[in-house]
Amino acid sequence: MRWIKTYLRSSEGIILLTTVLLCVGVTLINPVFCSAPNLLDLIRNSITTGLFALGVYTALLSGGIDVSFTAVAAFSMYGTVKLFVLINPHAPLWLIFIVAALIGAVLGGFNAILIALFRLPTLIVTLGTLSLFRGLLLTFLGTKHITDIPDAMLQLSRSYLYRGRLADGSLFSLPATSIAFFVVAVLIALLVRLTMLGRAIYAIGGSELASIRLGLPVVKVKFFIYVLIGLIAGITGIVHSSQARVANPFDLVGSELNVLAAVVLGGTRITGGRGSVFGTLVGVFLVTMINNSLVLLGVPSYWERCVIGLLVLIGAGVPILVQRVQHNRNRAVLVTEANRQKQHLQDQATSDP
Amino acid sequence: MRAPVLQNVNLSVRPTSIHCLAGANGSGKSTLIKIIAGTLESDSGKVELNGHDVTKLNPLARINFGLSVIYQDFALLPNLSVFENITFLDSVSRRRKWVDFRLLRREAAEILARMKVEIPLDALVEDLPVANQQLVAIARALKNRSKVIIMDEPTSALTNREVKTLFQIVHSVRSAGVSFILVTHKLEEIYEICDEVTVIRNGEVVNHGPIADFTTAQLSEAISGRQIRIERLQPPEPSAGTVPLLEVIALTGVPAFNDVSFTVKPGEIVGLTGLLGSGRTELALTIAGKNKPSSGSIRLAGENISLRNVRDAQRHGIGYIPEDRLSEGLFLEQEIFDNMLIANLKRRLSFGLLDKHAIRRDGDEWIRRLDIKTQSGHDPVQTLSGGNQQRVLIARYLDLKPKLLILNGPTMGVDVGSKHDIHLLIAELAKAGTGLIVVSDDLPELLSISHRILVMAGGKLSNQHSAQGLDLEALSREVTLE
Numbered sequence: 087m088r089w090i091k092t093y094l095r096s097s098e099g100i101i102l103l104t105t106v107l108l109c110v111g112v113t114l115i116n117p118v119f120c121s122a123p124n125l126l127d128l129i130r131n132s133i134t135t136g137l138f139a140l141g142v143y144t145a146l147l148s149g150g151i152d153v154s155f156t157a158v159a160a161f162s163m164y165g166t167v168k169l170f171v172l173i174n175p176h177a178p179l180w181l182i183f184i185v186a187a188l189i190g191a192v193l194g195g196f197n198a199i200l201i202a203l204f205r206l207p208t209l210i211v212t213l214g215t216l217s218l219f220r221g222l223l224l225t226f227l228g229t230k231h232i233t234d235i236p237d238a239m240l241q242l243s244r245s246y247l248y249r250g251r252l253a254d255g256s257l258f259s260l261p262a263t264s265i266a267f268f269v270v271a272v273l274i275a276l277l278v279r280l281t282m283l284g285r286a287i288y289a290i291g292g293s294e295l296a297s298i299r300l301g302l303p304v305v306k307v308k309f310f311i312y313v314l315i316g317l318i319a320g321i322t323g324i325v326h327s328s329q330a331r332v333a334n335p336f337d338l339v340g341s342e343l344n345v346l347a348a349v350v351l352g353g354t355r356i357t358g359g360r361g362s363v364f365g366t367l368v369g370v371f372l373v374t375m376i377n378n379s380l381v382l383l384g385v386p387s388y389w390e391r392c393v394i395g396l397l398v399l400i401g402a403g404v405p406i407l408v409q410r411v412q413h414n415r416n417r418a419v420l421v422t423e424a425n426r427q428k429q430h431l432q433d434q435a436t437s438d439p
Numbered sequence: 440m441r442a443p444v445l446q447n448v449n450l451s452v453r454p455t456s457i458h459c460l461a462g463a464n465g466s467g468k469s470t471l472i473k474i475i476a477g478t479l480e481s482d483s484g485k486v487e488l489n490g491h492d493v494t495k496l497n498p499l500a501r502i503n504f505g506l507s508v509i510y511q512d513f514a515l516l517p518n519l520s521v522f523e524n525i526t527f528l529d530s531v532s533r534r535r536k537w538v539d540f541r542l543l544r545r546e547a548a549e550i551l552a553r554m555k556v557e558i559p560l561d562a563l564v565e566d567l568p569v570a571n572q573q574l575v576a577i578a579r580a581l582k583n584r585s586k587v588i589i590m591d592e593p594t595s596a597l598t599n600r601e602v603k604t605l606f607q608i609v610h611s612v613r614s615a616g617v618s619f620i621l622v623t624h625k626l627e628e629i630y631e632i633c634d635e636v637t638v639i640r641n642g643e644v645v646n647h648g649p650i651a652d653f654t655t656a657q658l659s660e661a662i663s664g665r666q667i668r669i670e671r672l673q674p675p676e677p678s679a680g681t682v683p684l685l686e687v688i689a690l691t692g693v694p695a696f697n698d699v700s701f702t703v704k705p706g707e708i709v710g711l712t713g714l715l716g717s718g719r720t721e722l723a724l725t726i727a728g729k730n731k732p733s734s735g736s737i738r739l740a741g742e743n744i745s746l747r748n749v750r751d752a753q754r755h756g757i758g759y760i761p762e763d764r765l766s767e768g769l770f771l772e773q774e775i776f777d778n779m780l781i782a783n784l785k786r787r788l789s790f791g792l793l794d795k796h797a798i799r800r801d802g803d804e805w806i807r808r809l810d811i812k813t814q815s816g817h818d819p820v821q822t823l824s825g826g827n828q829q830r831v832l833i834a835r836y837l838d839l840k841p842k843l844l845i846l847n848g849p850t851m852g853v854d855v856g857s858k859h860d861i862h863l864l865i866a867e868l869a870k871a872g873t874g875l876i877v878v879s880d881d882l883p884e885l886l887s888i889s890h891r892i893l894v895m896a897g898g899k900l901s902n903q904h905s906a907q908g909l910d911l912e913a914l915s916r917e918v919t920l921e
Contacts (some may be wrong), residue, residue, distance in 0.1 A: 174791055210696070216909035218521070279538070280538050281536060281537055281538060282530060282531070282535050282536055282538060282540075283536075285519075285530075287843055288516070288518065289516045289519065289527065291518065292516040292519060293513075293514070293515070293516055293517060293518075293519050295514065296513075296514040296515060296516055296666065297516070298510075299498075299510070299514040299531070300514065300527060300528050300531055301498065301499035301502065301528075301531055302515075302531060325883060358518075358519070359516075359518035360518055
């Protein structure tokens with residue numbers, strides 16, 4: 087029982103509780119919320135934010151930040167679609183994903199060079215490249231919407247993991263693109279929990295200086311993080327435009343703050359070293375739910391922004407305050423324990439001849 | 440060409456011995472350690488570990504040869520658990536790719552059991568007290584099969600009792616086949632723990648040998664390069680009839696201290712000591728206006744005062760010099776002048792703007808009076824040695840012309856020579872009529888400068904002694920046994 091109490095006091099716990107309470111509250115007011123169509127709809131709408139959030143999560147975990155991922159995604163998505171429309175509209179899906187991921191990784195690599203090699207501040211770099219990549223996209227690749235996207239992407243948009251029909255005949259579904267979300271989430275979770283590379287990301291977020299002294303390859307790890315974010319962004323771009331069945335170069339950019347809000351709400355510290363994949367997923371779900379479900383409550387949609395803003399302040403602020411109090415208390419407990427133990431050692435020393 | 444920081448230094452450490460590297464601030468100890476660790480390159484000379492020449496190897500390779508350096512900040516990962524911290528370095532040097540928490544936890548538990556210490560394995564390192572963080576750092580070195588552990592000023596952040604525990608652990612680890620190099624300038628500690636000592640001064644080895652070959656006087660002279668007698672420095676005690684400057688009456692600050700009463704006369708130096716958790720720092724902070732008392736009263740020159748914050752206290756003429764001058768006191772990157780006068784800039788305005796001329800004049804005056812060694816008052820504080828930084832901080836509070844000055848650990852991390860100078864300064868202030876409270880763990884220091892010594896234990900004032908004729912042994916026993 088104690089761990090439940092501790093958990094509910096962590097940022098992740100507080101947000102999970104808020105999410106559950108909000109779900110219950112919304113359901114009580116409007117039972118439609120808890121219906122299968124609405125819930126599947128929520129998942130569908132979390133896919134893009136969720137994929138982005140998983141990437142940004144790794145940056146925040148290492149004590150950095152990335153705001154350029156939307157531009158990277160838009161660039162790789164539009165570039166890839168345009169390329170395949172020109173050379174082979176019938177290319178297989180895996181090839182499209184690989185090309186987009188590669189373009190994303192190259193753009194992410196540009197961030198990585200500036201951040202890891204030149205040791206420039208992450209916010210400045212990615213703020214710069216956000217604008218730069220978007221500018222390059224609109225200037226050189228074009229501004230027209232592409233509606234005749236490659237066959238495989240159209241195919242993807244019509245593939246479902248699950249499909250149901252309501253009594254009134256309307257359809258609802260879980261799209262196949264959610265597989266991408268699921269796979270990336272599992273891979274990132276495995277990365278940060280079970281590999282030394284992932285623990286190194288935590289370590290760097292905790293103390294970069296200590297990580298250097300421990301001989302961790304800090305430059306390589308950082309390089310990896312920003313390339314990874316670019317790669318995920320590339321995949322996200324294709325997932326997103328498949329769902330929308332259009333390659334829109336003006337799409338995606340502008341949603342950075344929403345994604346960041348989701349990650350921070352999920353309990354990942356903006357100062358690094360703290361946060362989990364599960365928390366991030368909860369944060370994503372909460373943000374999507376607010377964006378989608380307030381309408382069900384009859385709340386005017388302008389309120390969404392206010393609510394998300396308030397949640398970020400409360401959801402990320404309260405745990406910090408709680409932890410500050412707890413930290414002091416823990417310290418006091420540990421100090422008494424330490425003293426007791428020292429007394430014990432001293433007694434031993436005096437009783438030894 | 441710049442003068443070399445180190446010249447022709449020879450240092451050899453026997454297997455399973457505790458070797459002390461002693462020297463004043465700025466003598467080159469830290470540079471020597473960095474060269475041994477491999478983070479700095481020497482211009483000439485060799486470093487050998489177990490007979491292997493490692494001069495050309497990088498720090499990580501040297502770690503794998505069995506060398507560990509525990510810096511003052513321990514280089515721990517605050518956001519990770521105790522067991523992960525203990526095993527992290529080992530996992531890195533084994534080039535592990537995957538993490539098995541169960542295995543790591545078991546390995547860490549084994550190491551701690553070998554050291555005979557109990558630290559909760561799952562606690563986050565940032566939640567641990569400093570003393571336990573240090574033990575985690577030692578455990579990490581052992582986990583990595585270190586043969587030589589270098590500790591930089593290992594006791595500077597510990598209380599007396601924690602130092603005792605640390606030394607017991609160092610002894611037991613040594614018996615298991617590990618050598619230590621302890622960097623320190625505290626004479627008592629050198630005698631208590633070390634087998635051999637190497638003293639460096641101005642970048643050269645001035646003396647070395649088994650500790651038994653040195654007397655305290657020889658050692659302190661070797662370190663500081665001048666003769667220092669441990670002497671009673673306090674000025675004549677103020678006469679019995681003097682009206683108290685500060686009266687603390689039944690002061691209580693829940694939960695740290697309870698029902699504390701004492702007085703300080705003008706020109707009197709009162710020492711305040713006690714273990715970690717005894718409430719002494721909280722008491723000092725309360726008188727300085729930083730913490731609010733739960734009950735009781737503070738009277739200054741016969742009048743009840745209530746202090747809402749530090750500025751309030753300063754207005755009443757109470758100055759407080761914090762323990763941790765780096766994080767609480769000084770702006771390291773800013774000019775010496777600005778650091779000195781920041782608390783009292785109002786006095787140096789002309790037409791509402793800062794009067795640069797007045798600042799220079801007053802700043803230079805303090806540099807001269809406190810004998811701060813610097814090229815220019817415009818240099819950043821971080822260019823100064825520890826002792827001189829401490830003087831800059833003292834200057835700041837003296838500039839406020841306090842009636843009562845509270846100094847918390849005034850000579851912590853300061854070398855023998857500077858320490859003596861700071862003591863003289865304190866005595867001089869008392870002579871001029873300032874009341875002083877000196878909070879310190881350093882009992883010889885308190886004996887040498889205070890008129891009276893207050894001992895706190897478990898939040899209570901357990902005893903008051905006149906320093907006259909007080910015996911160090913007796914006082915030390917009283918403080919450590921509570």
